[in-house]
């Protein structure tokens with residue numbers, strides 16, 4: 001393939017299980033990859049798609065899109081529909097430029113149809129195309145009804161359905177597929193501009209399959225999300241920490257010397273056991289980071305119906321990896337008062353944030369310190385998705401809880417400390433008054449408390465303001481100074497913000 005003249009565009013084919021995605025991909029494709037059309041023996045045995053499948057068709061490059069390329073190659077990324085395979089769908093969605101949503105005309109909108117739209121809204125800037133499949137099995141009334149419902153649902157999303165709903169039958173009971181030519185025209189017409197393939201970023205090659213080829217070596221197949229690579233370049237295969245030279249490369253069975261952002265490419269290396277790698281990332285040595293913590297800017301998924309609490313466990317997907325992780329959520333109290341909200345859109349280690357036990361669908365801007373149970377390879381400004389994949393799929397509930405953009409990788413290394421405070425309240429009593437300026441407090445601390453950490457903090461006693469000045473004795477008592485000389489007896493109330501993650505574990509007011 002002449003990579004200079006063919007532009008590769010990745011179209012994700014998503015939808016509920018059995019809606020006919022693989023059948024539609026089969027009807028559209030003219031070029032098959034090694035991972036196409038449910039080739040794996042397990043897929044064939046179970047009759048469902050278990051992994052991402054890749055195949056393609058080519059059309060002449062529409063003149064309004066580019067004069068630099070002759071062909072537009074549409075690579076179809078066939079995602080599994082089964083609910084338990086949502087992590088594979090999310091991984092697939094991270095490499096696609098546009099989504100083709102397949103809906104079974106006999107069933108209408110189903111649970112994973114809705115989840116696919118949620119994923120699409122998170123990951124895609126452009127519109128989506130809807131293919132209503134199996135139209136050979138329904139009458140016109142039913143078809144009109146389903147179409148009305150789909151339009152009603154899409155009107156509640158960011159996708160305007162300007163391309164209409166394409167009616168197809170990918171594998172009709174009788175005769176040839178229906179509506180395929182119109183679908184290809186709609187796909188080509190829906191591309192307003194070619195996605196940017198700027199190449200000054202570090203290489204990020206997302207590997208989705210790995211297998212041996214006798215007499216050649218080991219082949220990894222995947223998609224380049226950033227950067228480019230050439231035959232002879234050295235790759236670092238991140239989860240394994242090994243470096244290998246690229247012996248040869250292929251794009252859909254055609255040898256190529258170079259591949260760039262957006263290309264689906266197979267890379268052959270030698271001296272490496274394919275069993276060691278299922279999925280992973282390869283990059284130029286020492287450019288990508290393996291992280292276990294990140295500060296993320298959080299966006300809540302409105303369809304998620306369960307609480308999203310600090311420290312609760314979620315399945316966190318980033319690129320093609322899904323690991324367990326938890327978040328400590330925090331919000332910015334300053335944001336609304338700021339004259340320049342734009343500046344504060346990004347996390348700033350100089351601001352004081354408020355700890356949140358639970359995030360809610362409000363106007364607040366939320367961030368989180370994300371901690372993963374095992375490290376993943378990522379870049380700053382990458383998308384992560386938090387989901388509860390163990391929610392019973394029969395409950396028909398949306399399992400995707402929030403998304404986030406990685407703003408600070410390894411915050412403990414890259415920020416001095418993160419100023420996130422948690423409002424706290426402590427209550428004690430005045431034990432006795434020593435003089436008009438001094439009282440002794442009791443019942444607020446125990447004898448192990450390091451009271452020096454509370455020195456300087458204000459307390460309120462019966463409406464009067466005092467300041468904690470020192471401990472008193474060894475039983476947790478403390479001395480309060482009343483600057484106005486108006487010491488009173490009564491309840492002592494201390495309200496303060498405890499700083500989280502401050503290495504000195506100090507408190508601030």
Ligand SMILES: Nc1nc2c(ncn2[C@@H]2O[C@H](COP(=O)(O)OP(=O)(O)OP(=O)(O)O)[C@@H](O)[C@H]2O)c(=O)[nH]1
Pocket residue numbers: 015016017018019020021022023024047048049079080081082133134135136137168169170171172173
């Ligand atoms: N009558 C009819 N049957 C169809 C049509 N398209 C697909 N089917 C049938 O629907 C079933 C599911 O099709 P697949 O293409 O495997 O569906 P899928 O969405 O890829 O399935 P998963 O990947 O497992 O989610 C198969 O038995 C197909 O033969 C169609 O247009 N008309």
